[in-house]
Amino acid sequence: MTASHKPVPKPTPETQPFWDGTAEGRLRIQRCRACARHYFYPRPACPHCGSDDVVWVTASGRATLYSYVISHRPAPGFEDDGPYAIAVVELEEGVRMMTNIVGVEITPQNLPLDMALRVVFERRGDVHVPLFEPAGGPVR
Amino acid sequence: MNIVIAGAAETDELGKLPHMSTAQLHLQAARNALADAGMTKDDIDGVATVGVPGPIQIAHALGVTPAWLDGTGVGGSSFLFHVRHAAAAIRAGLCTTVLVTHGESGRSRVGAPRPALGPDSLIGQFELPYGVLGPPTMFTLTALRYMKETGLTHEQLAEVAVAQRRWAHLNPRAMFQDLITVEDVLASRMVAYPFHLLECCLVTDGGGALIVTTEERARRSPVHLLGSGESAESPIISQMEDFTTSAAFRRSGEAAFAEAGISHDDVDHLMIYDAFAHVPVYGLEDLGFVKRGEAGPFIAEGHTSPGGRLPLNTNGGGLSYTHTGMYGMFAIQESVRQLRGEAAAQVPGAEISVVLGNGGMFASAATLVLSNHRP
Ligand SMILES: [Zn+2]
Numbered sequence: 001m002t003a004s005h006k007p008v009p010k011p012t013p014e015t016q017p018f019w020d021g022t023a024e025g026r027l028r029i030q031r032c033r034a035c036a037r038h039y040f041y042p043r044p045a046c047p048h049c050g051s052d053d054v055v056w057v058t059a060s061g062r063a064t065l066y067s068y069v070i071s072h073r074p075a076p077g078f079e080d081d082g083p084y085a086i087a088v089v090e091l092e093e094g095v096r097m098m099t100n101i102v103g104v105e106i107t108p109q110n111l112p113l114d115m116a117l118r119v120v121f122e123r124r125g126d127v128h129v130p131l132f133e134p135a136g137g138p139v140r
Numbered sequence: 141m142n143i144v145i146a147g148a149a150e151t152d153e154l155g156k157l158p159h160m161s162t163a164q165l166h167l168q169a170a171r172n173a174l175a176d177a178g179m180t181k182d183d184i185d186g187v188a189t190v191g192v193p194g195p196i197q198i199a200h201a202l203g204v205t206p207a208w209l210d211g212t213g214v215g216g217s218s219f220l221f222h223v224r225h226a227a228a229a230i231r232a233g234l235c236t237t238v239l240v241t242h243g244e245s246g247r248s249r250v251g252a253p254r255p256a257l258g259p260d261s262l263i264g265q266f267e268l269p270y271g272v273l274g275p276p277t278m279f280t281l282t283a284l285r286y287m288k289e290t291g292l293t294h295e296q297l298a299e300v301a302v303a304q305r306r307w308a309h310l311n312p313r314a315m316f317q318d319l320i321t322v323e324d325v326l327a328s329r330m331v332a333y334p335f336h337l338l339e340c341c342l343v344t345d346g347g348g349a350l351i352v353t354t355e356e357r358a359r360r361s362p363v364h365l366l367g368s369g370e371s372a373e374s375p376i377i378s379q380m381e382d383f384t385t386s387a388a389f390r391r392s393g394e395a396a397f398a399e400a401g402i403s404h405d406d407v408d409h410l411m412i413y414d415a416f417a418h419v420p421v422y423g424l425e426d427l428g429f430v431k432r433g434e435a436g437p438f439i440a441e442g443h444t445s446p447g448g449r450l451p452l453n454t455n456g457g458g459l460s461y462t463h464t465g466m467y468g469m470f471a472i473q474e475s476v477r478q479l480r481g482e483a484a485a486q487v488p489g490a491e492i493s494v495v496l497g498n499g500g501m502f503a504s505a506a507t508l509v510l511s512n513h514r515p
Contacts, residue, residue, distance in 0.1 A: 009265035010258070041266055041379065067285035067383050070333035075271040083333075086270050086277055088378045098267045098378040108333060113288045129269050 006077030008125040015042045017056050022128040027059040027119050029095055040095040061119035063089040063132055066096055070106055082106070089117055089132050103133030110139075142514055143227040144362035147177025147351035148476040151243070154346035154462040155315050161251030163193050165243025165347035167201055173239070173349035178359035184351075186229060186238035188212070188222035190466065192252055198241055208235035214372065215499025216413060216466040219350070220506035223472070224368040226352040237357055243347035244464035250345075263376050275415060276340055277332045278377050279501040283418045284334060285383035289433075292421065294334060296436035298325035300417040301338045301459050303445045308456025310446065310485035315342055316460045339417035341458035341467070348469040350476075355514065363479045366402065366492070367509040369395025377501040388505035389426035389496060396494070396507035397428075400515075404429055408490040409478045410450055411471040413498040414457040420444075423496045424452075427507070451487045454478060468497035472508065479512040 011019040021028030031038045034051035038059075045052040068087035071078075078084055085101040102120065104110050116135035121128040149172035151157075151165055160168070166189065174180060187199040188210035195209045208229050212221045219240055226238035245252040258264050272278050286292060302322055308314035320338060328337040355362055371391035374380045381387055397403075404427075412423035424435040429450060438444070444452035455461040455474040462470055475493040477483040495508045 006271065007264070007268045008259060009269050010260040011265070012260050015265055041262060041376075067281055067283075069277055069280050069284070069335070070330075071271060071273065071277045072330045072332065073273055073276075075273045075277075078271040081271070084271055086272055086281065086332075088281060088383070096378060098270050098272075098376075100270050113284060124269070 006124055008127050009129065011127070014044055018042050019127055021056070021058065022121055022130055025121055027061050027130055028056050029059050029091070029093060030054050031057045038093040038095050040097055060092045062092045062135065063117045063119065065101070065111060065113050065115045065117060066090045067113065068101065068111060070108070085111060087132070097130070100131050101133070102131045103138030141231050142355035143230060143365045144353060144355050144358050145223070145350050145365065145476055145510070146353045146358035146360070146362050147173045147179065148348070148473055149173040149176045150348040150470070150473055151346050154313060155344050156247055157245070157345035158248040158250060160245070160345065162243050162245045163197065163201065163251055165245065165345065166193070166198050166241045167243070169243060169347035169349035170198065170202060170239055170241045173351055177351040179237070179351060183237050184239045186210075186226060186235035188226060188238060188240045189242065190218035190222075191244065204239065208238070214504035216415070216468045217497030217499035217504050217506045218466060219469045219472060220368070220495060220497040220508055221370055223350065223352055223365065223508060224370055224506060227365055227368065230352070230354060237351060237353040240350040240352060241347070242349065242464070242466060242469035244466055245345045246463070246465035247343045247345045267376055267378060275501060276335065279416050280332050280335045280418070281377055282380065282383035282502070286418065286421070287334070289384050290436070291433060292436040294326065295322050296440050297334065297339060297417050297421075298322045298336070299436070299440040300414070300420055301325050303439050303442070304414065304453050304457045304459045306445045307454045307485050308460035311456050311461065312484060314456040314461045315344060316456070335416060339459070341415045341463040342460070344462045344464050346462050346464050348473050350472065361480050363476050364511045364514050365508065366511050366515050367396040367398065367400030368507065369393060369399070370504070370506040372504040373502060375500070375503055380502055385432070386422050386426050386502045386505065388502065389423055392505040392507040393427040393496065396509050400509035402492060402509060406492050407450070407494050409454065409475065409487050409493040410452045411475050411493065411495045412452060413467055413471055413496060414453055414459055415463065415467065415498065417459065419498060420452060427494070427496060446485065454483060454485050454487060468499075471495050471497060475508075475510050479510055
């Protein structure tokens with residue numbers, strides 16, 4: 001995908017490993033070794049049990065569609081996209097994140113909740129942003 | 141010590157007020173509330189406000205010498221937090237009489253810079269890159285999940301807007317007063333599927349203010365604070381624990397009902413912050429007035445409409461009355477009017493009113509239980 005004028009996130013020290021991962025084509029999240037649970041967004045300690053014995057792991061990239069809206073008013077940088085899906089997906093590891101759904105015509109009929117998705121990455125400036133497409137690949 | 145709301149008033153006008161700055165809206169509301177309370181600025185020793193220009197400037201502009209200040213800024217529920225915090229401060233002897241003000245040039249943006257959300261913020265890194273455009277594309281994100289899990293239909297969602305317009309129809313100060321149908325709602329412009337324009341709140345200018353003090357200091361028709369609660373959940377909506385229920389709504393409601401010692405059957409009148417049509421659905425369930433999945437049918441059957449057994453958002457709400465961006469002040473104002481018997485669409489014999497405020501996108505919440513009888 002080509003560069004766009006879409007908003008570009010700016011990493012901070014606690015999120016840098018996440019963005020280093022996306023640049024390598026990997027979706028990295030944190031896992032707590034004390035309670036064995038994953039969490040997102042990046043933080044220095046586990047929000048479930050408070051332990052700081054946490055590690056970065058590479059997620060499978062498999063997810064399901066938890067909820068979404070189809071925006072009919074474009075945000076800056078999204079003018080050429082037509083109505084686009086702002087979604088929250090649930091990773092196989094149990095954490096959720098916001099994303100866009102790509103690789104499928106954006107209609108309610110094409111986007112049943114809980115449909116299987118997989119991560120892809122879009123380069124924006126110096127940062128690679130995780131997006132999700134149908135698990136079988138683009139169906140456009 | 142009985143804590144009361146001893147004065148309450150809005151700005152002279154609500155709606156489109158390009159001739160007034162945010163500070164002017166605060167100050168006009170403050171003066172109106174003082175007049176309503178039969179007090180002067182010299183009675184005030186505590187000031188609470190959120191956002192621009194903040195409690196120091198408001199106190200200074202009014203000539204108030206504060207012994208206590210609160211700038212708690214947790215979005216549109218901030219004023220409910222301020223009432224709760226003021227009650228605690230008065231009981232602790234930190235001050236005696238608190239002025240809570242709100243003014244927001246939400247529509248005209250006069251003297252009201254938009255908050256800059258940097259690309260290195262939490263939202264800047266993990267939500268703004270996906271083309272969100274404020275609350276209409278964020279607050280709305282939970283609804284499809286709720287609909288799938290509970291069976292809420294598009295028509296039932298539209299019924300929320302229809303029910304509130306019935307109240308607005310009775311309120312000459314409401315910005316939108318014409319009756320609407322489910323068909324009208326579903327035919328209005330799609331903003332962010334599944335939300336149509338008429339399922340989204342207004343954007344207006346306006347303000348309001350309250351005087352919180354002790355029963356002994358009140359000079360007219362005090363409204364008693366029987367109980368309150370506050371809580372918060374995720375600062376960004378994608379990290380809300382469960383898209384079908386608000387933990388902050390639940391926790392703040394439980395605390396307020398427990399402190400007030402009331403049950404749901406005691407409640408005559410209810411205000412639930414309604415930035416979007418699904419929020420009253422969550423509020424009815426999370427406060428415990430109906431069971432999970434029952435709120436949509438409950439509203440569609442008319443129980444919250446004029447003549448219904450649980451009058452809800454009787455000013456017309458953020459969907460039809462006014463919504464400056466931080467609506468909580470106006471929800472409190474309507475409860476006070478109802479309990480004084482002064483509302484445009486008066487609920488006969490209303491004695492206990494509950495107000496649920498929301499801040500951000502299900503980020504913060506506070507609940508007040510108010511009554512025209514002492515505890
Ligand atoms: Zn843990």
